[in-house]
């Protein structure tokens with residue numbers, strides 16, 4: 690095939706293009722691969738350890754801080770009130786498993802209303818820290834990955850602002866274990882109004898809110914089935930920052 694050039698300049702331009710094009714394509718591919726490698730999810734344990742080490746959820750000058758959602762009185766106080774009301778409504782107090790207990794600023798207010806309170810988190814140093822501070826006869830701390838490990842048995846599972854940070858695969862694995870508990874109390878930070886549920890995220894500091902999404906355990910791919918559902922609390926955050934919704938599920 691003959692290619693006609695109108696000028697020497699055009700000819701030189703074409704030569705340069707033909708020489709450099711494969712190099713540019715090669716460099717572009719290399720950059721794309723590097724970006725893909727960087728986006729490869731970390732193990733959740735490492736991601737959560739980093740969140741606490743680097744104070745990615747903020748800092749209140751303590752060694753471990755689980756974020757404003759665990760400390761702001763406007764968010765925390767009504768939650769403690771509804772949970773207290775639920776837990777004290779039983780003649781025989783419940784065995785509660787707090788899955789993803791965090792810095793325990795919230796959990797510590799519930800222990801006294803339970804028969805036994807089993808608090809679990811994936812971050813070992815956080816669990817050791819909690820053990821050294823919070824000591825009650827009916828309180829146990831365990832370091833477990835709730836997506837991977839077997840869960841202790843109990844009457845009621847509490848998951849407060851935990852699933853919102855986890856990938857769909859991990860949520861799926863956790864949801865499949867929740868049917869062992871008679872009661873499940875789930876708290877999730879979701880967008881206000883309508884949204885596309887369950888968009889995929891990489892487990893870590895962030896939530897689905899950055900994708901204008903939130904968790905809905907009844908929607909695909911989770912399709913959680915329960916006997917009864919009751920909304921216990923809804924806290925609307927200022928500046929359209931979403932809603933923190935607490936729901937009670939009754940499994941049997």
Ligand SMILES: C[S@@+](CC[C@H](N)C(=O)[O-])C[C@H]1O[C@@H](n2cnc3c(N)ncnc32)[C@H](O)[C@@H]1O
Pocket residue numbers: 733737755756758759788789790791792793794795796809810811812833834835836837848849850851854855
């Ligand atoms: C935003 S904090 C909420 C803490 C607490 N539930 C509260 O409301 O104050 C989420 C917690 O879940 C824990 N977590 C995340 N994935 C976990 C997993 N797979 N197994 C156990 N804990 C996990 C994190 O380490 C973190 O402490």
